[in-house]
Amino acid sequence: EFRELQLWLEGQEKLLLTKLEETEKDIMARKEKGLANHMEEVRCLDHLIQEIEEKHQQPASKLLQDIGSMLKKFQAKETYENPVDLFLEPKWTIWDCSDTIPLLKNAIKKFRDTLESGLQLQEVNVTL
Numbered sequence: 178e179f180r181e182l183q184l185w186l187e188g189q190e191k192l193l194l195t196k197l198e199e200t201e202k203d204i205m206a207r208k209e210k211g212l213a214n215h216m217e218e219v220r221c222l223d224h225l226i227q228e229i230e231e232k233h234q235q236p237a238s239k240l241l242q243d244i245g246s247m248l249k250k251f252q253a254k255e256t257y258e259n260p261v262d263l264f265l266e267p268k269w270t271i272w273d274c275s276d277t278i279p280l281l282k283n284a285i286k287k288f289r290d291t292l293e294s295g296l297q298l299q300e301v302n303v304t305l
Contacts, residue, residue, distance in 0.1 A: 200270045207263045
């Protein structure tokens with residue numbers, strides 16, 4: 178039984194470590210994706226600024242018309258994703274792992290308590 182419990186605990190440890198490693202990789206991939214999205218957004222804004230700077234010499238009515246159409250193009254391209262949303266799923270995975278640890282500790286404590294009380298009963302029976 179001890180060996181069986183030890184193997185089970187080792188399996189749980191391996192499972193949790195694997196889950197955490199996968200979550201870490203997922204977080205890094207999401208971080209890279211978010212960074213790439215932000216870089217693309219900056220590039221688009223730079224392009225928009227450049228276009229506006231080129232057109233600012235035009236008459237006011239033409240400039241406003243051009244700026245309006247440029248902004249519409251930019252807004253149509255914009256696919257803003259809230260960075261907080263990118264990390265909700267990994268956050269829940271980490272919380273799940275964190276919730277499992279106290280359960281395992283409690284199971285180990287109960288097992289130890291049961292084992293110790295059983296051993297004490299055996300000692301009492303042997304001395305009688």
